[in-house]
Amino acid sequence: MSPAFELQLERESFAPGARVAGSVLVTEGGGSRALEVVLAFREKSPDYEETAVSQSETLHTGDVQTGQTLAFALELPAGALPAYRSEHGELYWEIDVKSDEMGRDTHLRRRIEVVPGAVPEKEDIFAGGFGDNEG
Amino acid sequence: MDAQLPFSLFWVIFAAVAGITLLGLGRRYRRRLRPRSDTVEIAAGGDVRRGGNVDVAITIRDGAHTGVRLRVGILCLERYDVEESTKNSTRRVTREDFAHEEWREVSASEAQQGLSFVIPVEAPYSYQGSCLSFEWHAEALEIARLRPDAVASATFEVRP
Numbered sequence: 302m303s304p305a306f307e308l309q310l311e312r313e314s315f316a317p318g319a320r321v322a323g324s325v326l327v328t329e330g331g332g333s334r335a336l337e338v339v340l341a342f343r344e345k346s347p348d349y350e351e352t353a354v355s356q357s358e359t360l361h362t363g364d365v366q367t368g369q370t371l372a373f374a375l376e377l378p379a380g381a382l383p384a385y386r387s388e389h390g391e392l393y394w395e396i397d398v399k400s401d402e403m404g405r406d407t408h409l410r411r412r413i414e415v416v417p418g419a420v421p422e423k424e425d426i427f428a429g430g431f432g433d434n435e436g
Numbered sequence: 437m438d439a440q441l442p443f444s445l446f447w448v449i450f451a452a453v454a455g456i457t458l459l460g461l462g463r464r465y466r467r468r469l470r471p472r473s474d475t476v477e478i479a480a481g482g483d484v485r486r487g488g489n490v491d492v493a494i495t496i497r498d499g500a501h502t503g504v505r506l507r508v509g510i511l512c513l514e515r516y517d518v519e520e521s522t523k524n525s526t527r528r529v530t531r532e533d534f535a536h537e538e539w540r541e542v543s544a545s546e547a548q549q550g551l552s553f554v555i556p557v558e559a560p561y562s563y564q565g566s567c568l569s570f571e572w573h574a575e576a577l578e579i580a581r582l583r584p585d586a587v588a589s590a591t592f593e594v595r596p
Contacts, residue, residue, distance in 0.1 A: 346516040349528070349567040383596050385560055387535050389516040390568040417596040 304331035304365050306398050306409045316419035317381035322374040325360060325398050325409075330367040334401040336360045340375040342382065345391040353392075354378060365400070383417045473578050473586035475504065476544075480574035480592040487557040490592060492574045494542070494549045505579040509539035510553045510572065512560055512594075517567040535560050535570060561596040 310323035321340055341355035360371040377394070384393040393412050400407040477495040484490045494508060514535040517528055536559045542549060553574075560570035572594050578586040 344565040344568045346518065346567040348519040349517045351566040351568075353565055382561065382563065385563075385570075387514055387560060387568075387570075389514060389531070389533060392563065392565070392568065 302329075302331040303402060303405075303407045304333055304400055305329035306400070306407070308396065308398055308409055308411050310396070310411070310413070314414040314416055315377055315381075316416055316421040317377055318379040319377050319421035320374050321377060321396065321413065322372070323396075324370050324372045327365045327367055327369040327371075330365050330369070332402060333361075333363065333365050333407075334403075335362045336365060336371065337399045337401065338373045338375065339397040339399060340377070340394070341397060342392070342394050345393075347389060354381075377415060381415045383415050384412070470577075470584050470587040473576065473588040475578060475586070476506065476576045476588040478508070478574055478576045478588040478590045480510070480590045483595070484555060484572075484592055485595045486555050486559055486561060489552045489554055490572075490574065490594075492551045492553060494551070494576055494588075496544055496547045504544040506542045506544050507539050507577040507579055507585075508542050508551055508575070509537060509577075510555075510574050511537035513571045513573065514560065515569040515571070555594055559594070562593045 305328045307326040307328050308323060309326060310321070315321055325336065325338065337357050337359050339355055339357040342353045344351045344353055356375055358373050358375055360373055361369075381394070382392065385391070386393075394415050396411050396413060398409040475497055477497065478492065479495075480490055480492045482491055490510060492508060492510065494506070496504070512535040514533050515530050516533070517530050520527055520529045536556065538553055540551065542551070555572075562572055563570045572592050574590045574592060576588045580586065
């Protein structure tokens with residue numbers, strides 16, 4: 302059975318170069334080969350989707366249990382661009398929680414806002430990731 | 437008479453379809469079909485951000501031309517990929533549209549002129565992607581009556 306997740310973020314809006322931290326709560330345990338979180342800048346045209354920038358962190362390998370909480374922290378590039386939507390396409394930042402499974406993978410995606418010109422707060426400047434914090 | 441009617445109708449329909457097709461192609465490729473101007477030079481730049489201004493400088497090579505009509509503007513060209521299907525195949529093609537444009541008519545009575553355009557806050561920033569791009573240009577068009585308008589063009593970067 303595919304697991305289900307909930308994504309909890311410290312905030313929804315970030316400055317370029319800031320740390321994007323949060324946790325993934327397993328709301329329904331199940332079979333998974335690996336659980337990964339991806340921070341990506343995506344391009345979308347009417348028929349195509351491309352990833353321009355991405356970085357990822359593997360949070361867990363193997364099956365996940367209900368109630369497990371996995372913390373993560375990824376860093377936005379210093380020159381991270383803001384989102385933009387035009388008549389024919391879109392540019393946006395997204396967090397993708399991906400569970401690698403036999404058959405179809407489970408994804409939980411959420412867009413985040415990047416505010417150009419904003420300065421990351423002191424605690425948001427990346428100083429290494431969190432360790433696994435499984436509950 | 438009866439036999440001639442369908443024949444005439446065929447040519448009317450043929451002319452209409454050909455006209456619409458040529459008009460469509462002309463609109464789609466009008467930018468590429470324009471000749472380069474031998475008369476006008478254009479430059480644009482500076483630290484341009486959305487919500488700020490871009491300074492555009494025009495130089496008319498052989499001095500002022502009172503008889504020349506100029507249209508000067510800035511435009512943001514959006515390029516986006518789409519899947520185009522024919523009966524037997526599918527292919528990826530890049531289409532173009534204007535995400536922003538602003539034009540002003542200026543007199544060519546002065547050999548050197550400077551204009552300032554506002555980049556709206558909600559306009560796109562310069563971006564070169566894999567399936568979506570935004571490219572900013574400053575252009576000067578020499579308006580002509582019986583030939584295609586000649587164009588002078590300069591690209592510039594717009595930061596977010």
